[in-house]
Amino acid sequence: MLNKTGVPTLEQVQSVFFNEVTLSSFKAVIECYEDIPCNPCALSCPVKAITIAPTLHSQPVVDPDVCTGCSICVSVCPGLAIMLAKVQGDTAIFKIPYEMNETFSPQQKVYALNRSGEIIGEGVVLSVSNKKHQNKTSIIEVQVDKALLHDFITIRGIHHG
Amino acid sequence: MRTYDVCIIGGGPSGLCAAQRCAEAGLNTLLLDRSPSLGGQLIKQTHKFFGSKEHYAKVRGIDIAKLLQEKLTSFENITILTETTVVGIYEDFVVSTLHHNQYKKIQAKAILCAVGASEKFLAFENNDLPQIIGAGALQTLVNQTHVVPGETMVMIGSGNIGLIVSYQMMQAGMKVNAIIEANDCIGGYKVHASKLRRLGVPIHTKSTIKKAIGTDKLEAVEIIQLDEHYQEIPNTSRIIPTDVLCISVGLSPLHQLTSMLNAKSAYIQELGGWVPLLDDTYQCSVPGLFACGDMVGIEEASSAMMEGHLAALHVCAYLNQSHPQAAELIPYYENQLYELRNGVHGAKTLKGILKRKEAMNAQ
Ligand SMILES: Cc1cc2nc3c(=O)[nH]c(=O)nc-3n(C[C@H](O)[C@H](O)[C@H](O)COP(=O)(O)OP(=O)(O)OC[C@H]3O[C@@H](n4cnc5c(N)ncnc54)[C@H](O)[C@@H]3O)c2cc1C
Ligand code: SF4
Numbered sequence A: 001m002l003n004k005t006g007v008p009t010l011e012q013v014q015s016v017f018f019n020e021v022t023l024s025s026f027k028a029v030i031e032c033y034e035d036i037p038c039n040p041c042a043l044s045c046p047v048k049a050i051t052i053a054p055t056l057h058s059q060p061v062v063d064p065d066v067c068t069g070c071s072i073c074v075s076v077c078p079g080l081a082i083m084l085a086k087v088q089g090d091t092a093i094f095k096i097p098y099e100m101n102e103t104f105s106p107q108q109k110v111y112a113l114n115r116s117g118e119i120i121g122e123g124v125v126l127s128v129s130n131k132k133h134q135n136k137t138s139i140i141e142v143q144v145d146k147a148l149l150h151d152f153i154t155i156r157g158i159h160h161g
Numbered sequence B: 001m002r003t004y005d006v007c008i009i010g011g012g013p014s015g016l017c018a019a020q021r022c023a024e025a026g027l028n029t030l031l032l033d034r035s036p037s038l039g040g041q042l043i044k045q046t047h048k049f050f051g052s053k054e055h056y057a058k059v060r061g062i063d064i065a066k067l068l069q070e071k072l073t074s075f076e077n078i079t080i081l082t083e084t085t086v087v088g089i090y091e092d093f094v095v096s097t098l099h100h101n102q103y104k105k106i107q108a109k110a111i112l113c114a115v116g117a118s119e120k121f122l123a124f125e126n127n128d129l130p131q132i133i134g135a136g137a138l139q140t141l142v143n144q145t146h147v148v149p150g151e152t153m154v155m156i157g158s159g160n161i162g163l164i165v166s167y168q169m170m171q172a173g174m175k176v177n178a179i180i181e182a183n184d185c186i187g188g189y190k191v192h193a194s195k196l197r198r199l200g201v202p203i204h205t206k207s208t209i210k211k212a213i214g215t216d217k218l219e220a221v222e223i224i225q226l227d228e229h230y231q232e233i234p235n236t237s238r239i240i241p242t243d244v245l246c247i248s249v250g251l252s253p254l255h256q257l258t259s260m261l262n263a264k265s266a267y268i269q270e271l272g273g274w275v276p277l278l279d280d281t282y283q284c285s286v287p288g289l290f291a292c293g294d295m296v297g298i299e300e301a302s303s304a305m306m307e308g309h310l311a312a313l314h315v316c317a318y319l320n321q322s323h324p325q326a327a328e329l330i331p332y333y334e335n336q337l338y339e340l341r342n343g344v345h346g347a348k349t350l351k352g353i354l355k356r357k358e359a360m361n362a363q
């Protein structure tokens, strides 16, 4: 599936997600399902919550007990494969990397998209971060319905149609 | 005629790293590039790079080019000539250059070629219509000269370049209507493919372009599905309207310069086509002629840089002016290359390098 369409299966997605108890605070969810020679996520994590071993090609694994949800790895990943997720009441809150030209502002209503780019619902932007260390990759905090936890991946402005 | 210890042809990541090491060893170094600015492919890359710290991972390509150039500024023994195309190399190591319509000659004791690769094109009906363009040219147009050639695009090829250029064009405001791939799997890293999919870009594997449609300029493309033998499946074609068609079906190493000196070469499919044969010191079959980077096998900037360092260290040794840290640096870069190639994506390269070595030994 992923090999042919670029869309991972639900099982793949679930294999990198944590349970709701663990997700009571932000945790890094890494969707890097292929052995590629890359490791900036692991090198940049200030608390060493990400392991890439035994080789540079191994896939990253997050230790949720160590991850503080600081979001440093989110803007570092060249594959835009890392987001933070948290469950709060009946909502899911994400911090996603974003590199397109559309701009978003807090309280803005947006479309929630799945991994195939289809609209699966609406969400609200909570914050937008563009710190210098992010090197032009924005981090957008979005709140969506908890039912979308394993489906949501990115956003699009509603005016866009 | 000016003379130098070493003439490095090509100022991409490989040539830039090589220039640094040659200069550190005290060689009187000339670095030539046909482009107005140094950096090779890097100057068109606005995305963050893969790899590890040593390969400037997470830094954007264009910024890596700047970092590599900064390392050269402190040396007085490097001469850099841009907009200078090497048009010939002769047996006495005279290098003939063309700069602003003027031919000049220089001479060097050793020559290191790091000229990179050229794009492959694809044969199909109407492939000469305006708005059909290679990925490299499209990047130059959009990322360097800031001209966006249309509103919509179809990309042929799902290797890393096809995927990355599609993403860059979306950042420039174009809509990518489809990515077409003849193989049954996406060629590039899946993280790049997923980035596009979530933005709604469809990727069609086992498909190819049948023809381009349009009279004065491109209006649409006809896409057709392929079976497992890459034969067209009748009645599966469909028309996708588009302003631009981008072709990204691979790169061929530029072996022509080393071939001018009759350096032995071989066609090695795993490395992208005809490549000069090399010994373990990146030396061609002609003593004093060295080569590295994409021109000896299509890989990545990460490996091109490591090869540039290594080839330069061997050039210094060849000229009896060994780099003071050669003993540590050579195993260090060898190990870096080993790590980079030690995965699924590197297996093909390793096979190609083995073939290149066997062909060299058989000569
Ligand atoms: C779209 C795209 C995305 C990429 N993404 C990545 C990535 O994420 N990570 C990664 O590691 N790599 C990436 N690469 C690959 C990387 O850019 C190349 O592997 C690398 O640039 C090769 O370096 P090089 O120095 O061998 O050749 P080049 O970068 O091609 O440089 C060759 C230089 O030689 C000069 N030259 C050629 N002929 C002559 C001549 N006759 N006279 C004088 N000068 C000459 C050219 O002007 C050029 O500057 C990407 C490439 C592309 C196209
Ligand atoms: S969010 Fe912070 S702590 Fe958690 S894995 Fe990423 S960098 Fe490490």
Ligand code: SF4
Binding pocket: A030, A031, A032, A038, A039, A040, A041, A042, A060, A076, A077, A078, A079, A080, A081, A082, B191
């Ligand atoms: S930085 Fe991103 S692409 Fe690289 S290994 Fe980490 S998750 Fe994968």
